[in-house]
Each structure stands twice: as structure tokens, then as C-alpha cells.
Amino acid sequence: MFRVVTYNIHGGVGSDGRRSLERIAQTLGGLSADAVGVQEAHRRWPTSDRTDQPAALSEFLGRDYVFQQTAVYGYRTEGLAFFSRQPCGSVLHHALPGEGEPRGALEAIIARPDQGQRVRCFTTHWGLRPQERRTQAIELVRLIGASGEPTIVCGDLNEGPEGEALRLLLARTGLKDAGEHHGLPTFPAVDPTARIDYILASPGLRVRAVETIGSQASDHLVFVADFE
Secondary structure, eight states, X not given: OEEEEEEEOGGGBOTTSOBOHHHHHHHHHTTOOSXXXXXXXXXXXXXXXXXBHHHHHHHHHTOEEEEEEEEEETTEEEEEEEEESSOOOSEEEEEEOOSSSOEEEEEEEEEOTXXXXXXXXXXXXXXXXXXXXXXXXXXXXXXXXXXXXXXXXXXXXXXXXXXXXXXXXXXXXXXXETTTTTOOOOXXXXXXXXXXXXXXXXXXXXXXXXXXXXXXXXXXXXXXXXXX
């Protein structure tokens, strides 16, 4: 089994307005995931004691990590991270087009411990406007390309299952939405009504189970998918 988790951690600010990276770590710590993609990870924010959140979460979770800085606000940064059971192989940082907040896609090769097989994993966080998301989807299609390697894309795509950008990405890459038939909303964390957090996978990665994990640690729920 290969377990993948995606989580927009909102800089550690929970649905109750309290910032606590320890709650994020506690939420993720018991899931025994092979790969965890997170969005809105902060570094050097005064409101969080200038903590390097990816490094601190790596220590909490006992997982290796890679980080992509996507937005810079003076000395503060925000971005994407992967935490993995096995050390990541090749790591690439991709910028995505858009006129709003800078967006990116973090790509890492992560080994499946059961078979030694490599999985090409992306985590991303798309923009707020439909046209922006469409251009970001087109760029992600180009990045994924025609690789025959098993591929997973996870992240906060900021649109529902019928969104144009998501449908374009699925149609042009052949990826499948792991949560398509399960109707599990992920946002907001309190009384969620929208499904905007996804794990998409190559057809060869068969979905065994999916679930959301309730927590006040962020304004999103955790989304988990297990693959054969």
C-alpha cells in the first residue's frame, strides 16, 4: 500500500483562530503516510515566532522533507512541502503562471517502500480566479508530459469537481480523481461544504480507500488516499 496525504495547513492557523504547528503535527502524525503534500507552509513569520514550519514539521513527524518557496513577503516566505517516509529522489521546483499571488508546483520522486517502485509526486496550490487556474492547469499538463512513471498530483486546487481547470487537467493527463465517487468535502474545516483538496493519480495506481480527517488545526480538512 502507498498512502498519500494532502493538507493545506494555513500557516498553522486553525479554524478557531489559534496558531499551533504542534496541532498540525498531531493531526498528521498518526496517519503513517508515505508522502504528505502540504500547502501554505510558512517560514520566518513573526506571528509564528519566525518558525521554519517545514523544518519543524519534519522533526515532529520524523520524515524527510523538501520545500518550495512560492511567495516572498520581505523576509517571510510561504510555499509547498513534501514529507516522505523515504528520502526524495529528484526534486524540481516549478513556477505556475498567473497574475495574482505567485503559485507553484513542487515535484519529487518518492519510493514506494513495499516494491521499491518510484512514484512521481506533485503538490500544488492553484489561484483564486478561474482563468488563472486554467493557465495553471495547462502548465501542469505540460510538466506531467507523457511520462510512463506512476504519477500523483495532490493539493488545494481552489475549485470544485466540476471546475474547468480540474476537468482539463484530468482529460489531458489521464489522471483519475481518487475522491471522485466519495463526495468528501474538505473546506471549511468546520461544517465543510466544498471539495477543493484533491489527490489525482495515474490509472495504474488503484485506489483502495479515501477519507478526510477532521481537525481544528487548519481551515481545511486532511485528505488521505491509499493506493494498491
